[in-house]
Amino acid sequence: MPEGHTIHRLARQFNDVFAGQRLEAASPQGRFAAGAKRITGQELLQAEARGKQLFLHFDHQLTLRVHLGLYGAWDFGGDENFRGASSIGAPRRIGERELGAEAGEYSGPPAPVGAVRLRLVSQHGWADLRGPSVCELITESEFATQLAKLGPDPLAIEPESEAVFRETVMAKGTPIATLLMDQSVLAGVGNVYRAELLFRARLNPWLPGTKLSTGELTTLWADAVVLLERGVRDGRIITTEPEDRQRNETLHYVYKRNGLPCLKCGTVVELSEIAGRKLYYCPNCQRAN
DNA sequence: TCTGTATGTCAAA
DNA sequence: TTGACCTACAGAC
Structure with missing residues (x-):
């Protein structure tokens, strides 16, 4: 599920199992054959996540930039050091079946599927990337350019992050629902977190950024940090609080709950569209003031 | 076998 | 604002 939490989990996974090792790379599909050739034999120095982008820094000064888009996913497998195959990204069946490690012996990666x-x-495992919207090798200066395009990331907080977020939002007349999905305003939030953050803050999605108060934005930023950190911990997006989850397994307040009663007030959750993306909200809890 | 869908982004119109 | 693109899968036929 590729919102920011997914990418930060991936960076952690890469650092855990591949950092400090020389890697072999290949592009079974063929579309990244030249890049794979340039990676082969290089040591992975560090993996880094910013927003929805994953950066793998290699020791020849080149960085692999990967964006999973809507469909991309990484699958991992290997010996006991990998502790079970895992799949991180969009929902996939491939890669989730049991692999070598389960049988007790690891004899190299399976034939690509x-x-x-x-x-x-690496010597101990492998990672397969499918369906990314971006997979390219970039230089250090191109890496800097990419970072510069991104707004503050709630999972990579810097001293001025919250203030930058607040000030950027308050300077724009764009609806807050659109601003939350704008990666130059807030990096890492996608459609699920957007809907859930607005509901939890009881904010009307169409409220222009200029109409939000400092207090509301401080709360919104703090909640983004809480939710994304939970996402990293849980490996999935769970935004409901335990007391609202007791009677069922509902993980979200409004996302994909259109036509169902709001967990807080019982009003039917609505589905709308804004900037080409689906927007779920409770017309009562989030009515304009 | 075909269609619709998905937690994303960009360029063209 | 729309279409294009990346890929796999569920459900309809």
Whole structure:
């Protein structure tokens, strides 16, 4: 599920199992053959996540930039050091079946299944990338350019993050629902977190950024930090509080709950569209003031 | 076998 | 604002 929490989990996974090692790379699908060749034999120095982008820094000064888009996913497997195969990204069946490690012996990665853009292999395991919208090798200056395009990331807080977020939002007349999905305003939030953050803050999605108060934005930022950190911990997006979850398994307040009663007030949750993306909200809890 | 859908983003119109 | 693109899968036929 590729919102920011997913990418930060991936960075952690790469640092855990691949950092400090020389890797072999291949592009079974063929579309990244040249890049794979340039990665082969290089040591992975560090993996880094910013918003929805994953950066793998190699020791020849080149960085692999990966964006999963809507469909991308990484699958991992290997020996006991990998502690079970896992799949991180969009929902996938491939890669979730039991692999070598389960059988007790690891004899190298399996034959690639489907369209594997990039396969990274170390002595102890492998990672397969499918369906990314971006997979490219970039220079240090291109890396800096990419970072500069991104707004503050609630999972990579810097001293001025909250203030930058507040000031950017308050300077724009764009609806807050659109601003929350704008990666130059807030990096890492996607459609699920957007809907849930607005509901939890009881904010009307169409409220222009200029109409929000400092207090409301401080609360919104703090809640983004809480929710994304939970996402990293849980490996999925759970935004309901335990007391609202007791009677069922509902993980979200409004996302994909259109036509169902709001967990707080019982009003039917509505589905609308804004900037080409689906927007879920409770017309009562989030009515304009 | 075909269609619709998905937690994303960009360029063209 | 729309279409294009990346990929796999569920459900309809």
